[in-house]
Amino acid sequence: MMGVRKREALRSLVLTALAIFVMFIILFPVYYIFIVSVTPGSTLATTKLELIPHNASLDSYREVLFGFRGSEISENFTGTIEGTAQIQNGKLYVTNGKLIGKVKYGPFTGLKFEVPVSKAVFEVGSGTTVNQKFSGKVRGLFVLTRINEDGSIGFGIVRNLELSDPARGNLTEGPTGRNYILIRNSGEVTFTRVGKFVNSVFFGYLKNSLILATLTVLLALFFVVPAAYAFSRMKFFGREHVLYFYLMFTQVAGGLGIAGLIALYGMLVKLGLYDKLPVLSFIYAAGSVPFNTWLLKGYIDSISPDFDEAALVDGASYLQIIRYVLLPMALPGIATVAIFAFIGGWTEFILASLLLTEKNQPLSVWIYTLMGGIGRGIDWSYFGAAALLFALPVFVAFMLAQNYIRSGLTIGGLKE
Structure with a gap:
């Protein structure tokens, strides 16, 4: 009787071990992909096999869910522009300055950006005067297509730029074809958690x-x-x-x-x-x-x-x-x-x-x-x-x- 029980126990143990081995073979590719996903800088093109990840991180999952990966963003923004300014023939010229803008999704800020301004031209009302150092409120359209690894803007453009008239407070628009700022490998952009989620x-x-x-x-x-x-x-x-x-x-x-x-x-x-x-x-x-x-x-x-x-x-x-x-x-x-x-x-x-x-x-x-x-x-x-x-x-x-x-x-x- 004891011999029969031992054989049954041994048979059950062998079948359990076999089932575990088969499941391991079936699920191993999934486990391996998981190891790759939590290992920064990991690669599949290697003969080295690591079953236990080193320096494991969930950054890849965070980037997939909430990261910006080159999808175009085209959103209205509000902000400020400052720099050296002068008025000639009813036009306001802003140079050697910067534009700081904010994109909002409902009540929440989605992203903030800052770009250099080398030349921006606006129509202004007669009688408008400004100091050499100028600061004013602006609004427009911010288009972003690429971000560099260091956080700078790889390529973007600020379009439909409008300025709040310093003297009268009304909004004035720059001449057609001139009221934009082209951004190439300069400036910087920062996403909030809401912004990363929306633009994922x-x-x-x-x-x-x-x-x-x-x-x-x-x-x-x-x-x-x-x-x-x-x-x-x-x-x-x-x-x-x-x-x-x-x-x-x-x-x-x-x-x-x-x-x-x-x-x-x-x-x-x-x-x-x-x-x-x-x-x-x-x-x-x-x-x-x-x-x-x-x-x-x-x-x-x-x-x-x-x-x-x-x-x-x-x-x-x-x-x-x-x-x-x-x-x-x-x-x-x-x-x-x-x-x-x-x-x-x-x-x-x-x-x-x-x-x-x-x-x-x-x-x-x-x-x-x-x-x-x-x-x-x-x-x-x-x-x-x-x-x-x-x-x-x-x-x-x-x-x-x-x-x-x-x-x-x-x-x-x-x-x-």
Whole structure:
């Protein structure tokens, strides 16, 4: 008896160790990307493997979420201008000075900047006088496209610059083409926490991904649930073959590859539907309908038809049966379909890069652009943090719905 127990304990120990080893192999790439993301200056192009990070830091995550990474900022600002000034022929010339501006988002300051002024010209009212040392209030448009590593402005411009008249207090605008300040590798800009959040590249692409994935799920469920019910419960000509033919056709059509993409691109351009997020969601949902219909049909098949018949006897319509009888019982299968549709809309890359311009592209395309020069010049810590943040919503959704998915994939419906 003791020998049997020892063998069982040893067998359990070996199987547990094997399971842990397999899980380690599966999850190791994720762990390695995490190590890269928390190691400043880390690289993938090396034979050196560090399983424990040294000098770990969350700076890369902070930069992804709240950092400025070259996206253009074009915002109105208010501020002051000071320097040496003189008036000639009704024009105020400000030289050898500086402009200090502030951009606000609602009641909160988003960023502050200071740029040198070598020449700024304003129309002023007659009778205006100023001292040689001049200071006045200004407003305008601040455009920023690049920040250098030392915090200076790589390239920017102050446009539509207006000055509060020192004598009369009214706003006057400089001559056309002259009321701007060009900034190249000079001045400095400082973002507040609010400003970094608002101007983060990550959240813009995140919004696009959420719109795509959410619309894909809603559209997929809208078509899949009634279709799965019809294939499972109703009798019509070709029922046994239509769905399987549809599945096979979509798989064969997928092999057409580039030709199909070119045809799809041409049709959308002709119809004026290029660069439309909802249109891409329809395409994603249409591609997921065959497989998900087949999957949900299998789950509904396991639910006893007696419930449908009882509802019909009580006077319920088919739509009422679907809403009040089928949906509650088929919730695990529906959750599985929703997760698959969400993952498809969240991770798809090829169609999104082809059919959307940069402003409407999702996170999947943006992350690929971070690898523009594979092997060289890539901030791998930044890339690793972005990749893990991109995967986080899928992981969270899967964990929240794992019980439904488990029973949905094993067709754990009610038995007769």
